Amino acid sequence: MSGGGKVVLVTGASSGIGESIAGYLLQKGYRVYGTSRRAAPGFAGEAPGLPIILHMDVNSDDSVKSGIEQIWRREGRLDVVVNNAGYGLAGAVEETALEEARAQFETNFFGPLRVCRCALPLMRLAGGGLIINISSLAGLIAIPFQGFYSAAKFALEGLTEALRMEVRSYGIRVVLIEPGDIKSAFTANRIVSREAAQNDSPYRENFRRSLSVMEKDEQNGPLPDALGRLVEKIIHTTKPRLRYTFAPLSQKSAIFLKKVLPQRLFEASLMQYYRVK
Template sequence: MATRAPNGSPQVVLITGASSGIGKACALHLVSRGFRVYGTSRRARPADAPAGVEMLEMDVTSDDDVARGVAQVLAAESRIDVLVNNAGYGIAGAVEDTTVEEARAQFETNVFGPLRLCRAVLPHMRARRAGLVVNVSSIAGLVPVPFQAFYSASKAALESMSEALRMEVRPFGVRVALLEPGDFRTGFTASRVRTVASTQQSPYYERGERALAVMERDEQGAEPPEAIARELERIIADPSPRLRHPVGKALQRAAPTLRQLLPSGLYERLMMQTYEILS
């Protein structure tokens, strides 16, 4: 695996949302493989810092925080070889029960956060004519999930942005790839935010609770996220990685293809059965 830059020094990787879950697993794995890793967290508490990772305090919804954090890494290392946009969260609730403010906050972190990081880092990658941007999306970005409509929509937006970005920066020697995890056992389940209107008074409450119970059961029964970290290392080592890198159970990885191949009515019925919301 190519853990070093052309000058022989360790490759410098910046990972947002590195204090827990997928980001932490990726940071720890890359450190163990010889990379120089910087991680970000909204509150960079020493107790949360993965061993060997330089942690920075950064809120990806803040222009000032992003500019300051990127400047810190560049001042210390003179370059960023790999940017991993991982920071994100999910809101749960019916579309009708979601306010515009709640939906906007979801996009602010999951879409505009990566945009801020790209705008801060890409000028330096272009100047060096080298670099890699890995955006952590989700299979839900290709397969919308009921009662997680705006999480799915935010990841779909990240998918489209990444595909366009890949074509835009390729002439400058910069690579772009998407990591698309399925269900993994992380802190995502506990950090999922329910919309304020998702109460027993909502006409969607009962079905929403059943769907969320299925999601939580699948997540808690899944594998830890080390497989995602290994796939990230493979992407970094590939001089010409493909765009999409789904990671997870075979059925989840096949879901986007099934969505295209099956009649739409049958596909919707299968999805509703899966999330126990048919009746």
Template structure:
């Protein structure tokens, strides 16, 4: 390893690192002195950072997952932290969403982190230590009209993460959920749209999408989420880490505000009456 690196330097694999939160995280971790491997689908086309090492990784491809983890172990001798960030989004009413569209989204948002976690755990168990950071969302604990499949995938990821943390902590391995609110990235602005539109949903869907886009336009950049991920790597373990001020407020409101009042507020935030 480069002698200029800190003694506290960790070996970290970040998925979905070609843009958005993943790219910002890979750069922040590398600039903090960690050795970072950035998982990207097309390394020849990715531009991340001179300190970041690229590795081919499509989280929906089981062979890529095995190969990427083996590459990190071969090059660095260990893997201290996995950041499961790769994700995709889908806009549309639940009724409008096909099985194929739902399956495709879950392949990235849920089965991707599941595959990566299974792939790194044998190495982390042998090391006697490790950390898995799963990038969730406030929609992992909140409903989201017209983003129901995305919210479902994040709810599933949260359930998986909490269960996994109980299973592996005796091996020195922990799991953390980082939960951003809307972030100014292309994930939601360029989200896929369910292919089967139903006229009865059109007006409400249009209002909801417009409301979400307004919030994204005013949202903080991905560097804030990256800073939160950096802080959790050496910080005290907390399973759920809301990644920004709005996420922290929403987490508290969800627990303490009466259900009817919260329901009304949430509907308004998505442009619904």
């Protein structure tokens, strides 16, 4: 399989999953544009063997519009978009301020939406394209003390299901990748809500225990290396599925158990797993 010069945009390519996908596709002959908020305006990192790094903040309409316009002016095509940029927010629902919750949705839900709204007209014009939204197992199973992270990924799942049907007749394919725990900077970059970080929080013990299970699972998880291969496989699939779960069997089986177990039993096992009493 090879890229044949196809143009790919990967948001959040400065680290972790995005960096790994961008690097893999580059090796396979794709023209890869990766984004970072920290890059200087314009294009950077045009050395051979490196993705072209583009400044983009998915929270900003202007930044997304200008980034995608720059790619279009240069390449005259945009074949694949991987909506990957995102971060984790931890804290009890009660102890998360609305502004913290909104910021989570701004990046993890409205971010991919902004990118889609700019990329779709170009893809329709070109008669096709592929959008891959990086969701999470937490987009299928809500995790205690990650309520707004889960909610934003659930929202992304719903949006993707609808969008996929709306754009099919234009030759545009839309899919979800749902990774389980992956070892990346995600753990260190996770934001803890201000109230949850206070020592007098009534949720303190449950929150700390549950967060530490989550952090350990991430740091003991696989590196994101294999995700590039999965993305390339999807690029070469004419009729891709809606969902691609990327997780060890032990985590994948939770999706099955959520479907078949009585809700109370499933919830009790999840609480036990995350040590919530």
